[in-house]
Amino acid sequence: MRRVFEEELNDLHLRFSEMGMMVNEAIYKSVKAFINHDKELAKEVIANDHFINERELDLEKRSFEMIALQQPVTTDLRIIVTVMKASSDLERMADHAVSIAKSTIRVKGNKRIPEIEAEIADMADKVKVMVEEVLEAYVKNDSKKAKKIAKMDGEVDLYFKQIYKSCIEEMKANSEIVVGASDYMLVAGYLERIGDYVTNICEWIVYLSTGKVSELNTTNKK
Amino acid sequence: MRRVFEEELNDLHLRFSEMGMMVNEAIYKSVKAFINHDKELAKEVIANDHFINERELDLEKRSFEMIALQQPVTTDLRIIVTVMKASSDLERMADHAVSIAKSTIRVKGNKRIPEIEAEIADMADKVKVMVEEVLEAYVKNDSKKAKKIAKMDGEVDLYFKQIYKSCIEEMKANSEIVVGASDYMLVAGYLERIGDYVTNICEWIVYLSTGKVSELNTTNKK
Numbered sequence: 001m002r003r004v005f006e007e008e009l010n011d012l013h014l015r016f017s018e019m020g021m022m023v024n025e026a027i028y029k030s031v032k033a034f035i036n037h038d039k040e041l042a043k044e045v046i047a048n049d050h051f052i053n054e055r056e057l058d059l060e061k062r063s064f065e066m067i068a069l070q071q072p073v074t075t076d077l078r079i080i081v082t083v084m085k086a087s088s089d090l091e092r093m094a095d096h097a098v099s100i101a102k103s104t105i106r107v108k109g110n111k112r113i114p115e116i117e118a119e120i121a122d123m124a125d126k127v128k129v130m131v132e133e134v135l136e137a138y139v140k141n142d143s144k145k146a147k148k149i150a151k152m153d154g155e156v157d158l159y160f161k162q163i164y165k166s167c168i169e170e171m172k173a174n175s176e177i178v179v180g181a182s183d184y185m186l187v188a189g190y191l192e193r194i195g196d197y198v199t200n201i202c203e204w205i206v207y208l209s210t211g212k213v214s215e216l217n218t219t220n221k222k
Numbered sequence: 223m224r225r226v227f228e229e230e231l232n233d234l235h236l237r238f239s240e241m242g243m244m245v246n247e248a249i250y251k252s253v254k255a256f257i258n259h260d261k262e263l264a265k266e267v268i269a270n271d272h273f274i275n276e277r278e279l280d281l282e283k284r285s286f287e288m289i290a291l292q293q294p295v296t297t298d299l300r301i302i303v304t305v306m307k308a309s310s311d312l313e314r315m316a317d318h319a320v321s322i323a324k325s326t327i328r329v330k331g332n333k334r335i336p337e338i339e340a341e342i343a344d345m346a347d348k349v350k351v352m353v354e355e356v357l358e359a360y361v362k363n364d365s366k367k368a369k370k371i372a373k374m375d376g377e378v379d380l381y382f383k384q385i386y387k388s389c390i391e392e393m394k395a396n397s398e399i400v401v402g403a404s405d406y407m408l409v410a411g412y413l414e415r416i417g418d419y420v421t422n423i424c425e426w427i428v429y430l431s432t433g434k435v436s437e438l439n440t441t442n443k444k
Contacts, residue, residue: 053437064303071293081286081306088307088422164404171393172400178393182386182407189411200310215275 005070016083019055020135023094030100031124042101049098056091082204089197096190110180116166123159127191130198137205146205150216156195163188227292238305241277242357245316252322253346264326271320278313304426311419318412332402338388345381349413352420359427368427372438378417385410
């Protein structure tokens with residue numbers, strides 16, 4: 001029984017990590033598409049989203065069955081509950097990648113601001129690092145690393161504030177920029193939300209090793 | 223054993239519903255404070271947020287212990303997993319109420335647009351109805367109602383788009399409005415996110431009665 005459980009648990013971890021990589025790719029591609037005005041790539045992100053949704057359902061089903069059939073307690077139970085919660089967060093991160101992709105498809109020859117697009121690209125790089133690191137912290141059950149990643153979300157929040165501010169300055173100076181800048185604000189907002197979800201996963205990782213639910217990055221909450 | 227379980231389950235439901243009411247009050251007060259420029263009320267929302275966080279931890283702990291000690295299966299297990307997931311959603315809704323309250327405190331004599339403020343108030347009313355109804359659907363385990371509420375989120379999304387559009391028009395026409403309108407866009411964005419979280423809870427309610435995780439309101443996802 002124990003060996004079956006261990007195998008199922010390993011499988012669950014593997015499938016969760018794979019889901020994380022799928023989500024990371026979706027975020028990366030959606031931002032790349034937005035910056036490069038690449039509508040084809042944006043469509044690809046949207047078309048592939050159902051694979052991520054299906055993976056969430058698969059993880060949900062497997063976790064539930066493991067709890068019902070194997071009746072795990074303490075740490076084992078905690079691990080499975082964490083997969084259930086964190087896979088919801090991953091799925092929502094992918095939804096925001098889809099939102100970014102949809103913004104890309106909507107854009108019709110707006111006036112662009114290269115400086116702000118560069119800031120968005122930097123912000124996206126930071127978010128990408130957070131996503132990659134949180135998957136590693138999850139696999140290694142590394143709560144110290146998780147706390148460090150949650151702190152990075154403060155930097156993502158700062159990017160958001162900075163981009164918001166830049167957009168406001170540009171819009172004040174030039175009304176032609178308003179439509180494009182509003183799109184920048186939306187996309188920066190999606191990235192900021194993705195950072196929040198990474199922070200949630202960090203909280204689950206801390207919960208996994210301590211059994212305590214803590215709220216990380218509270219100081220930077222807007 | 224079964225009687226103890228039933229009592230604990232009732233208690234869990236009651237505490238979850240109470241948490242929902244606390245969150246609903248926070249959202250209501252935060253929007254009221256924003257519209258009425260009432261910084262004192264906004265501070266109250268921020269000061270009370272810790273009660274909501276504590277309630278989430280309490281629900282998390284109780285749910286976990288119930289699974290570990292009583293080893294429920296099928297429907298009972300599903301109910302408890304739902305409480306765990308939905309209480310995370312409620313807590314995040316409250317975080318957005320805090321964000322709205324913080325916007326209110328930040329505002330310094332911006333030029334205001336009464337028409338857009340009225341639209342935000344209407345949007346907030348719609349969100350309030352959604353929150354109240356989802357708590358009722360949860361208590362009554364009413365998946366039909368849950369699906370109906372999820373559809374209302376489409377209307378909330380439309381409000382968001384409309385407010386966004388109005389803000390863009392106003393900013394194009396008058397650069398003095400840029401700072402204030404950006405705040406409107408942020409607040410409308412927080413309300414839109416709250417609507418998304420209500421939709422998530424609707425999905426958990428459907429999951430509760432069908433055992434299937436479904437994604438409601440996909441057509442209106444931005």
